[in-house]
Amino acid sequence: MKKKNIIQNGLLTKLLRSLSLYGLALLIAFGLISVIIALLGFSVPDALKTLITTSFKSAFGFQETIKKTIPLIFTTYAFTIPFMIKFFNIGAWGQMLFGGTAVAAVGLLIGNFGLPSFIMIPLLVVVGILAGALWGWFAGFLKAKYDINPIISTIMLNFVAVLFVNFIATSPTFKDPLEGHPITRPLPSSAILGFFHKIPYSIIFAILAIIFVYILLKKTKLGYEITSVGYNLHAAQTYGINFQRTIMLTFLLGGALAGLGGALEVMNIHGKLIEGFAKTSGAQYGVFGILTSLVVAGSPTGVPVAAFFMAVLLVGADALQRTMQIPVEMVFLSQALIVLLIVIIRKKFEPNGGK
Amino acid sequence: MENKNLVELKNIRKVFGKVIALDNVTFTAAKGEIHGLLGENGAGKSTLMNILYGLYSPNKGEIYIDGKKVRIDSPFDSIKIGIGMVHQISTLVPEFNAVENIILGTPKDKFKLPIKEERRKVKKIMEELGLTFPLDVKTKELPAGVKQKIEIIRALHKGAKLLILDEPTTSLVESEFRQLLKSLRALVKKGVTVIFITHKIKEIMESCDSVTVLRRGKVQDTIDKEQMTKEKLVKLMFMEKDIKVTESALPKVELPAIKRSKKPVCIVKNIEVKGKEKSKGLKNISFEVYGGEIFGVASVSGNGEKELASAMINPSLLSNGDILVNGESIKHLSTLSVFNKGVAYTPEDRIKEGILNDGSIKENVLLGHHTEKRFLEKNLFINWNEATKAARKTIKDYNVATPSEELAIRRLSGGNIQKVIMGRAFVSPTDLLITHNPTSGLDVLTVEFIFNKLVETRNNGGAVLCINEDLDELMIISDRIAVLHNGELKGIFQRSEFNKYKIGLLMIGG
Structure with missing residues (x-):
């Protein structure tokens, strides 16, 4: 006692x-x-006040903050899990885009079948997870089999994913003929996640992801193996843990989570695939996911809090620019x-x- | 008046958090002597010398060099005064050759590297000491003994008149130790003072002119060569406990006569392993280990012992031959499956291969067992309650000094870490224990504890394969000893035929 x-x-x-x-x-x-x-x-007091309190002053500010927190949680995990075994996944961006794009493409292709929401939504969520997982796993596979540095492979795969967004958004099969920009037709309403008091329903998936990651890392055999490899690769290998397999699995898991994040952005925020998704939200969440993870020193338990904190800053920063005309570089x-x-x-x- | 003491440390006190590492320690070393600093792990030897070298600053106390009071805030200061230190772990730049390493940090010219001149200087120092080693080979390709020589020369090249060696023999074999001793004697003749940190009584007896014994941060006594006896040193080191020691100052253990099993627990049949880098691997090795015996494999480091240990638990390394455990071939099994057949392993390098440094004791005890039924629910979830139970049992059975199983293992001393590793091997029923250098770097008390555990395993009918480079140890605990040299078995000796000279000669290929 x-x-x-x-x-x-x-x-x-x-x-x-x-x-x-x-x-x-x-x-x-x-x-x-x-x-x-x-x-x-x-004015310094005005600026600081705007930066810190915008998220909490109005319902709108808070909703915006939550909207940014959700994808950040996914991309932060995407970086954090491979980082536990000391590998850099710079590819959360691409994995997110690939997940989102796959969801848009599949959603539009099967959109005419008239599937109900309770089939359509889980189906597309799974598509997003699988697409992201594939994109992440590939970088892990290249490392495990050919010893290719994941920093390089994930950056390259990001570029491929960006082009894939363009390809789908401009292809005659998917492009909205009424739009001047490369944007796909809207997804069928059965594929759209709605809002609850302007809070996106995707928050449910974010909470599930937090629980999933916690259980995975703390309670499962795989989590123990990942932690062990992270502590000491040599000892883990000496005692029979398969390092190659662990690398591939961490990248697969990271990719799956980023892919889910991308799918939810498309299904909940945009409702279609916009070419700009690659540059604005994708790039932003990809980069800030890495920063958020580093802020908590790659500790998985700190991720949700850190992601929310980062979202507060992002929203506050937007407000600085909008209300006080402080340059965006600031x-x-x-x-x-x-x-x-x-x-x-x-x-x-x-x-x-x-x- | 000429001062005969080169170093005087007066009333040194050092506190880490709540732990008093050094309590009012006064230490002197005379000019031109080899002065031993003896104590078990955690007695404060390294702390004291790290203070002298400027790595730690003391909470209290004064340092005098040549009778003058000095202030040492960093190794930069101590090097200037003429103090050199060779640490337990190599501090050479692996990608540099010997000369580049030795002159690192010395050239005064910012733009020119006078490598030819320096090389000549280095060679001169080497000749004076009768040391030879290749100057143009990257140090990462050199054995530990040679690296140590380079570090000694580096200290002398920087003008050291006092040389501190922290546990210099940890990675040396007997012949290398002899050579080191010869060089140190040559140094002392030139007026250099050597401080020799060790926990091995035997080494103090063989090499030092005088010795200071530390126990729990306090000086027990300083005695000269004439008064040194094994019994006296043991008493000073441990005080409260009387332990029996052998000629080589190792703990004595009894091997009661017991019947070994009729069938061997482990049969190694004509195995071959391809060597990595400079090692020649293993060539056509065959032996059997029975239940109720400790089978020793004596080998000088680099003669295939590493390959043997690895292949026993990771049979995918075999290029030929077969290994049977309890009559079943393990040739096609993964490491975890081999463990599940009742094989346990403790690796040679306990920090690098043995532990999850930042992990808790609990996480460490589980390593390698985490796929066993007892620790795995529904083939997916780790049963942490069982893991906690196993960790607590290990802590209790193996006297691991820790407040809790949640403590990070890196915060334990070397001896306690080895106890956890040894305890982990017995978390599940073990028919065959493979243990590689189980006592290297441990103090006599812990060595005694480990010996007793190995013998206990044997007495209970277990088979123990002990791969060890220390022949003295093997002769104490083994029922049979096989000699491994150049990847080949050079004979197997029964306990009645043990002969240090004969086996030692085979170990070095004579």
Whole structure:
């Protein structure tokens, strides 16, 4: 009994310590941001208020934040899971696009069959997961079989996925003839996920994904094997864990989650495949997924909170630009400062770089 | 007046968190001597020397060199004063050759690398000490003994008059140790002082002019060569416990006469393994291990022992031959399936291959067992309750010093880590234990504990295959010893035929 108390106290101090470090990093970051805003000639209190409180001031702000949190959770996991065994999946972007595009294409092809929602939606979700999984697995396969660095293969696969978006969005089979831009026809209504008080239903899938990842990593054999390889590859191999298989599975899982994120964007937010999906949301969530993961040092349990925090910043930054005409570069600058400072402070003060 | 002490550390105190690592330690080493620093793991030897070298700063205390009080804040300061340290783990740049490594950080000219001049200087130092090693080979391709020589020369090249060696013999075989000793003697003659950190009494007796014994952060005594006896040193090191030691200062264990099993537990039939890099692999090896015996394999590092250990648990490495466990061939099995046949393994390099460093003791105990029925529900979920039970049992049975099974294993001492690895081997019923250098780098008490566990396994009818480069140890615990040299078996000896000279000669190919 007594022993347990000591351990719990240890955890509590660790948590407090970690929170205070994040607090310190944010304090310094916001300090620097204030200086830059002041130098640019804007009102510092107004700007900071906008950046931090937009998400919580109005129902609209909060809804926007949730809308951004959901895809970020998926792309952050897509980076985090392979990162647990020290591999960089730069391909969440492409995996997300590939999932979304596959869903749009399949959804339009079977759209005329008149399938009801309760078949159509699960079917398309599975299509998105499989497409993303395939895209992720391929990078893992290249590493396992031919020792090709996943950084290279995932970046290349991103480009292929972008072209695939263009291909589907411009192909006569799918393109909306009424639109000037490359955009597909809208998906049939049976394939569309709706909103509940303007909160997208895709949030249910995000929550399921959080539970799934938690159980997978903490409770299953595969999760134990991934964790073991992450701790020490040599020991895990010596004691019989198949490294090649583990690489492929982590990329497959990461890809599957990113693919699901892409599918949900198409089915819930856009309702069709827009060429711009590749550049705006896809690229944004792909890159910010990596940053979000690094902010929590690749710890899977921290992902949902970090993704929400990042979404708050993204929404606040949009508002800065819209309401105060602060240039968009300033927005990127503040995000970069925050991420950098969190990483620096953690490296500096936490033993083992926050692990 | 000339000061006869080169180094004086006065009243050094060092605290890590709540642990007092060094408590009011006073230490002196005279000019031109080899001064031993003896103590079991965690006694504070390395901490004390790391303070002298500037890696740690003490909470209290003073350092005098040549009678002058000095302040050492970093290795930069200590190198300037003439202190050199060779650490337990190689700090050479693997991609550089010997000369490049030795001159690293010394040239004053920012733009020119005077490699020819430096090379000449390095050669001169080597000649003076009677050391030879290749200067143009990348150090990653050299054996541990040679790397250590390079590190010593590097310290001298930087002008060291005091050389600290932290556990220098961990990766050396007997002949290399002899050679090291000769070089150190040559150094001392030139007036260099050597501090020799070790936990092996035998090495102190053979090499040191005087010795300081540390126990739990306190100095027990400093004694000169004339007064050194094995019994005295053991007493100083352990105080409260009387342990019996052999001639080579290793713990004594009894091997009661028992009947070994009629059928062998393990049959190794004409196996061949292709060697990696410089190793020649294994050629046509055959032997049998019976239940109720400890079968030792003596081998100088690099003669195929690594391949033998790996092939036993990963038969896919076999290019020829077969291995049978309890009469069944394991040739086509994966490592996990081999474990499930009742084979257990403890690897040679406990940190690199033995443990999940950041993982908890619980996660570590589970490693390799995680596909067994007991720990796996519905073929999918890990049964963490069972894992906790197994970890707690290991901690209890193996006296692992830890507050809880949740502690990260890297926070344990080397001895406790080895106990966890050994405990893991017995989490499930084990018919055949394959253990590779199970005691390297451990203090006498832990060695005694490990020996007893191996003998206990044997007495209970288990088969133990112990691959070891330390012949002294094998002669204590083995029923039979096979000698492996150049990938071939050079004979198998019964306990009654054990002869250190004869077996040792075979080990080096004589």
